[in-house]
Amino acid sequence: MVRMTTTTAPPATSAVAFERVSKAYDGVPAVDTLTLDLRPGETVALLGPNGAGKSTTLDLLLGLRRPDSGTVRVFGGDPRAAITAGRVGAMLQSGGLMGEVTVRELVGLACALHPRPHPVDDVLAHADLTRIAGRDVGRLSGGQEQRVRFALATAGANDLIVLDEPTTGMDVTSRQAFWATMREQADRGRAVLFATHYLEEADAIADRVLVLYRGRLLADGTAAEIKARAGARRITFDLAGIDEAVTERLRSLPFLAGLDVSGRTVRLRSGDADATVHALYGLGIYPHNLEVAGLGLEQAFVAITEAEEAKTA
Amino acid sequence: MTHLLAARGLIKLEITRALRNRKFLFFSVIYPSVLFVIVSGTQGAGQVPETGLSVPAFMMVSMASFGALTAVLMGNSERIAKERESGWVRQLRLTALPGRGYVLAKTASAAVVGLPSVVVVFAVAAVVKGVRFEAWQWLALTGAIWAGSLCFAALGVAIGYLVSGDAVRPVTMIVYFGLSLLGGLWMPATTFPGWLRDVASWLPTHAYAALGQAIELGEAPHAGDVALLVAYFVLFTGGAAWLYRKDTMEA
Numbered sequence: 001m002v003r004m005t006t007t008t009a010p011p012a013t014s015a016v017a018f019e020r021v022s023k024a025y026d027g028v029p030a031v032d033t034l035t036l037d038l039r040p041g042e043t044v045a046l047l048g049p050n051g052a053g054k055s056t057t058l059d060l061l062l063g064l065r066r067p068d069s070g071t072v073r074v075f076g077g078d079p080r081a082a083i084t085a086g087r088v089g090a091m092l093q094s095g096g097l098m099g100e101v102t103v104r105e106l107v108g109l110a111c112a113l114h115p116r117p118h119p120v121d122d123v124l125a126h127a128d129l130t131r132i133a134g135r136d137v138g139r140l141s142g143g144q145e146q147r148v149r150f151a152l153a154t155a156g157a158n159d160l161i162v163l164d165e166p167t168t169g170m171d172v173t174s175r176q177a178f179w180a181t182m183r184e185q186a187d188r189g190r191a192v193l194f195a196t197h198y199l200e201e202a203d204a205i206a207d208r209v210l211v212l213y214r215g216r217l218l219a220d221g222t223a224a225e226i227k228a229r230a231g232a233r234r235i236t237f238d239l240a241g242i243d244e245a246v247t248e249r250l251r252s253l254p255f256l257a258g259l260d261v262s263g264r265t266v267r268l269r270s271g272d273a274d275a276t277v278h279a280l281y282g283l284g285i286y287p288h289n290l291e292v293a294g295l296g297l298e299q300a301f302v303a304i305t306e307a308e309e310a311k312t313a
Numbered sequence: 314m315t316h317l318l319a320a321r322g323l324i325k326l327e328i329t330r331a332l333r334n335r336k337f338l339f340f341s342v343i344y345p346s347v348l349f350v351i352v353s354g355t356q357g358a359g360q361v362p363e364t365g366l367s368v369p370a371f372m373m374v375s376m377a378s379f380g381a382l383t384a385v386l387m388g389n390s391e392r393i394a395k396e397r398e399s400g401w402v403r404q405l406r407l408t409a410l411p412g413r414g415y416v417l418a419k420t421a422s423a424a425v426v427g428l429p430s431v432v433v434v435f436a437v438a439a440v441v442k443g444v445r446f447e448a449w450q451w452l453a454l455t456g457a458i459w460a461g462s463l464c465f466a467a468l469g470v471a472i473g474y475l476v477s478g479d480a481v482r483p484v485t486m487i488v489y490f491g492l493s494l495l496g497g498l499w500m501p502a503t504t505f506p507g508w509l510r511d512v513a514s515w516l517p518t519h520a521y522a523a524l525g526q527a528i529e530l531g532e533a534p535h536a537g538d539v540a541l542l543v544a545y546f547v548l549f550t551g552g553a554a555w556l557y558r559k560d561t562m563e564a
Contacts (some may be wrong), residue, residue: 062406062407064403064406065562066562080412083406083407083408083409084409084410084411085409086409088407089407090407091407092400092403092404092407094400094403095400095401095403095404095407096396096398096399096400096401096402096403096404097399097401097404098326098330098396098401099399099401100330100333100334101326101329101330105326105329106326108322108326109322109323109326110408112321112322112323112325113319113322113323113408113409113410114408114409115409149404152404152407152408153407155408156409
């Protein structure tokens, strides 16, 4: 863990608090003794590859599933109570839409159901749906459906907005527009929690990033901290005459997250490739065929997990 | 009651949607009236044996009951199964609507949409076949048939939560036609062979139509029929509630 989590009960002001929450499907753990704490007004990314337990975590948070053990609290109480009080707006991938009605009618319904609704026209405008308000919900593209789900999640004044991979199916322009709207929401003091497997989204939007892997919380910190931790860059080069002394000098490189030497080939993982390469030359080492490549998120997780497992071994 | 209040937005939209659906309107409103004209026409204007009622009067109650049954059963079962599958039920669980609000809204809107099917059959019977009753009887008939349809609304909810995917339509159809035919909604159960009459007398549809027939004879609905209908209502509601809870746990 980058940041230590306290074992004492979180303060009552938490927007979301998970306390050693576990959930398994047919004996396979999806979420494993997860403890996390989300404060009001924070924008937090829940980052992890497919199957990391992101969707299950959100389901537990929203009271759609019950944990096998541990407690989930939303605004200090039961998740369902927070939702029926209209304090939480959520947009899930698995959420379907009512058929045979228009976009306006459906968004109007979400407003009618909310205890503190926004005007329907405002909600439509914010979700960029005004142009297609009269269209049948059954005749929308994937991106348009996502915008309708977003409108349903923001139909009233919520204190927490939960989004599961919200930009799936959106093109680059809609994606940017979406996050601009989301930042607006966050600026109004709402807590925003979103699940994503795009490191860039987490990087650009979130104040804080929670890294989930195989149902466990691996890291909790700012995007920069996480990337440094994962060694987000891979540096590969060839080097003649590698011996113990050279390997030892390589180990002293700054931001080094992993080192692997096989024959003439050296593979490094670094949290800051510029600084590491700069230091490499500084050590008087002159590599051949130097390559710097971004590490995929999946690989970054493997890197963090390996480090975690090595620590516990 | 507070749940119904919270769900009024959904009830309104469900009704709007149902009234827009021509196929649904045909089967719940037009179809029973047409069937009434055909059946009461072919069976003459005489008496239905052992009932003391004329064929048109007898068939009017049967077809009004049938229409209300169609509206609430079909409206609930298929829609709920489909909407569970599409994830709309899950989406609704993310709104401030209380959990039971969805089922209540479905049932309430089905009941509202079921009312025209009763009234239209009555109007056709009065105009085309000259069926005449006292004002209180018309009102009581409407009320009894409407209230009794709740039993089948609950059955629709139970089927909607029990069956999913492609199976829901055939299952609904079998239940729907089975109950209608065997309960004597399409032809008087008095014309059935003895053993079939015994079966019919235990079906909710038979008790349902009997409510209206008692009113037509100027009597109060028989306690036995009411008790049977209430027993089915409790059974269907209990089943629906159990299935609903099971579904919610794994939504």
